[in-house]
Structure formats: C-alpha cells, structure tokens
Amino acid sequence: MNKLICCFVFFCSSLQAQQVYLSVDKNGVPLYSDQAVAGSKKLELKVSLPSQPTQPVAQITPLASLTENVASYQLTILTPAMEATVISNQGEVLVQTEVQPTLADQHKLRLVLDNIQHSPLQQSSNFRMLGVERGEHQLQLQAIDQNGKLIAESTITTFYLRKTTIASPK
Secondary structure: OHHHHHHHHHHHHHHHOOOEEEEEOOOOOEEEEOOOOOOOEEEOOOOOOOOOOOOOOOOOOOHHHHHOOOOOOEEEEEEOOOOEEEEOOOOOEEEEEEEEOOOOOOOEEEEEEOOEEOOOOEOOOEEEEOOOOOEEEEEEEEEEOOOOOEEEEOOOEEEEEEOOOOOOOO
C-alpha cells in the first residue's frame, strides 16, 4: 500500500513540474522560457509537495488588556499654535503639549511630524525637534499603550518653519 502511495505522489509531482530553459540574448540579458531554443540550457527545478495545510492562528489577547480600563486621553498641542510661524536657522522647534487626564505609567507619548514618527516614546509632554526643514509641517501627538497600540491622538497642527537669510533678515 505504501509503495502505491509513493508511486502516486511521484506521478503527481511529475505532472506539476514544468521544464524551464535559460538562454542569453545578444546583449547578455538572461531569458527564461518553457520552450527550448538554440543555445538554451535546461534548468533543473525541484518541486516540493505542500505539507499539511496550515491551521489559522487565532490571535490571543493578553489577559491584562481584558481587565484594564484604558483611560480616554485628551491630547492637545499647545505650542507651536495652529498656523504659527517658528523662526529658527537650526530648524529647532520646541513643542509643548497637554495630556488630560495624567498619562498612566505604562502609556507613552510620541510626536509625529509630517506623518513620520519624529520622537522616541516618552512620558514627558514636552519635545525638542532639531533639523526641521523650512516650510509647512503637520504635527500630531499620539498616546501609545504598553503593547504599542495607538490609544489616543491630537488633532493635526499645521505650523511653518522659517529660517532667516541675508535676503530676508526679518
């Protein structure tokens, strides 16, 4: 019986395997085909049979998050204010924020500048950004739980960074 099953498996695998030929054109570009052409090489392909079908993995929610009541945070960016202009030749922007109620110990804040995380996760609500380029920018404050899940975010604040130049000293 086992020999019959093995023969059947080999027969099925030979039906699945197709031949592939490799040739190189006049510019040295490799070409792959299922038909032999002059100067082509036959490639040896190994076909593996699929193993047992994979069982769908159920995502397990940690017990701590089931019992924890996540605080509903109100996040506000105080400075720079909406539509404010920040003048800094070094591209330094000081960001002050407010979090209500007080941030829990296991939760962290991050600052997002132009849809890119700009700061490491931290507990402090004050941020210092360096190297911000001149122009218009969007800023958002986000609260993250201990599992890295976004739990609150501020509205987006648009501000402008201006650098003083000899042409426009003011």
